Amino acid sequence: MIVNLAERAHNHNWRLDPITRSLLDTDFYKLLMLQFIWKHFPKVEVTFTLVNRTKQVRLAERISVDEVRQQLDHVRKLRFHRSELIWLAGNTFYGKRGIFEPDFLEWLERDFQLPDYHLSVVDGELSLTFHGTWTQTTLWEVYALSILSELKTRASLREMSEFSLDILYARAKANLWSKIERLRGVPGLRVADFGTRRRHSFLWQEYVVKAMRDTLGDSFTGSSNTYLAYKHDLEAIGTNAHELPMALAAMAADDEELKHSQYHVLQLWQNTYQRELLIMLPDTFGTTQFLADAPDWVADWTGQRMDSKNPFVAGGEYIEWIKSRGRDAENKLIIASDGLDVAQILGLHAYFSGEILGNATPQDFRNATDFLDANKWNPQRRIRFSSGWGTLLTNDFRGCDPSGGNGFDPISLVCKLSEANGRPAVKLSDNYAKAMGPSEEVARYRRVFGSAGLTNVPAIV
Template structure:
């Protein structure tokens, strides 16, 4: 907690202070998904690439492509440390010990590698493109997004004087404390830090996690950042993401297989993890159609994460669906994780209190909220919406429909086909901010 952020920012030397300093510096769900892919789809080839949905911020004008490549090459040279693998092997995650099997951990130590990549400039943006075995490509997502986000930050920091850096971080710390103070007055609120992919910087994320832990105590459930969980003895949080249903859908050989793929991925996940880690993410092709067509056993899963639909609406929908299937919603978990900030977290907690076990996955607006903190009133530190999505699977296009049409990805003709197969209506949701 005694890190002088302004001084470190003023004296950045990337070889001493790299952006990604450990292969554990990723969301915990990526490791769980990697083991799932390694076990079930080891020979599948994919491509993925990054997109800056905040198109007015022209990243190529702020980040030298050569400097980005240098950082990426540093990441490719990293290896899992013996102490990190021992921690993964021996730690208890979600109350379960030995969630990572010995053969997988041995592969992490001796066989894991990151795929080849290409950095291209297009219309003022830098785009990272990855291609190779799915096991080699998938981990690039968080590393790549964290690199791009922090390089944008470092470019802006380099334009400030030492005094201005002091002012910037003083304002950001005050804002963080104000948020913590609001949450401290809310009994029973549960927060997990989900901000790795679009963080201001690694050092700031670490500061935020420590401040949240000190200020909120047990209300701070943990962090999705595996390295910070390892380093600071916190719970590592996360299960799976849209990438899995997108890939299995792309592998389907008929419309019938395509529609069934959203449940097949849950079957495989449940089998792979022995009935643990059962939090579903049903919005890949539309939440409503997913719930309407779900087999009854899906209602036995632990809970649901909502990521692209109004969380008040989707929470009510999930509770009503559980009741229609004869399940007690009060024993289930609802996790909101889309662009949350403190006031919405408190409102959601109060709205669902006593109805379902609500918790918040707090991301960008926790670890990168420097809005209005710039000492000259500029917007250089405002967060942007960076994503990295799977594009093809065995040469076939991958599609995400989402509950928010702004978040749909894939070729337009395939999106139309998927909407027909899934019966999912395009809903013009909220503008994507983060």
């Protein structure tokens, strides 16, 4: 059934319409990390804090605080359904059945409940934090971000007539189609939906995911949204995130343990999942230093997700590192996931695979990166490549508002771990603009980890 998005937007009673419909409406890696935390760190206390990196948009001036409370309170009442847990228990993920342990699923059904939150307004901006045991608190991250993103959308929709809404969604659909059309028929292309946390709305994400599935076929590898994977029989995509090394680093006893914590978390992870799900995310404290000092066994992991470094640079750096450790790069996998749009997806795919056919044009590659020449592809950089397409897949309404406004433009909103067992958590990132934590702790981490390979570019999403 085709949903009339404009009609739904015009006729909704917003106060009664929940944004989060299921606790499965989260990124799949959050559930994998939750099981990891439940096994190894069940008593750790943490705090998550909302950060709006788009300073010119003050959310409290756009969104009703009462609506935020209503949506957050609704999520706190949700519980995992028995049918959802049966699916988690019996489904095959990454070719393996039984990734989730029976005792963990029983705990989800019997004991899991989101803790309370702390919400206020400071200088026109929302202040939102979550505190509690790590096991109970970690899932708040994606629920909070998707709620705030959709409430921002709803605030702008309320100001529009039904006719204007028709135009808005017609333009957005045309924009989506123009992107998908350029991806059709590209040999070997692999792209997944990573757009839950900053989506335009749940309904739009679902519409986008079904459009990708129906038009891209096997090139569309699945969705990071567990609920949409469950509902539409898709592959659930995701492994782990910055949260884990940030927490272990925060709890480190000294600088030596701090430096080693980024590898200790990988040891625990591979033991937990019997050497499955081995995609590392090395940029929490800087990719270059991570690779330089990594134990040799890290090179046996399946691949790497590239998040905050130019993915052309990060992919090349990983390939050279793999070769220096005596492994075959063509058997490895790299995943790009930071602020991607269609031109960069095509450019990266061509750069690392050499495939430039289908509906792509030379213009796609020229626009992707200054140093890519699709006609002079170098087989020495061949590696398996996949894209995690996020905000600019599920929330690209730029230029779609018939009034010419920018109220639907996505903003860079994050909800990150800020404390673990009362000690501040830090993320350095490969991009100085994405560093997080108290200034004195950031300075300490930079002394321990160094600044090799770090750059400073604006954080778009």
